[in-house]
Amino acid sequence: MSNPDSAALRVAYLNIVQGIISRLANSSSVIKGASVTVLSALLAFAGGEHVTFHVWMFILPGVIFMCYHAYFLQQERAFVNLYNAAAAKPLSTEVSFVIDAAKINAVKEAYWSVLARKTIWGFHLPMIAGFVLAFWLSPRG
Incomplete structure (x- = not known):
């Protein structure tokens, strides 16, 4: 295979992987938005009359x-x-x-080390704490 063909194939492969990375990054953003939406809905539900609600529900x-x-x-x-x-x-x-599971598993970080990143707990823990605090400060909390 000639060098220009090899370069074109390399660029095509990298574009495929870059597309996967973009979709995964978008999914991560959607998860953050869904988290805020669900917890906001739970806070609104907790403010209703005759509703038994507990902190663990947040x-x-x-x-x-x-x-x-x-x-x-x-x-x-990993990608x-x-x-x-x-x-x-x-x-x-x-x-x-x-792109098979063996290739991905060879370069994948351990789940627990990812869960311990500031990116994860730096967003979610303050958000959860904020909703719990809002619930406790509400008249029904």
Whole structure:
């Protein structure tokens, strides 16, 4: 295969991986928005009459969304590592368009280390704490 063909294939592969990274980053943003929306709806519901509501009803969905956010961030980071590995290879190396689980698992960070990142808990924990505080300060809390 000639060098221009190899370069074109490399660019095509990198574009595919970049598209996946963009979709995963978008999913992460959607998870953040959904988290705020659901917790806001729960706070509004908690203010209703004859409603028995407890603090854990904010914490549980908040933690679930935090775990989803960590999962999408873990996948995004894995594909960024895959992208960087492919971009660093010499142009003479043949490009394989197969993206299988083995390739992704080889470059994937541990879930718990992703969950411990400031990106995750720096957003979700203050948000959950804010909703819990708003609930406690409300007349029904």
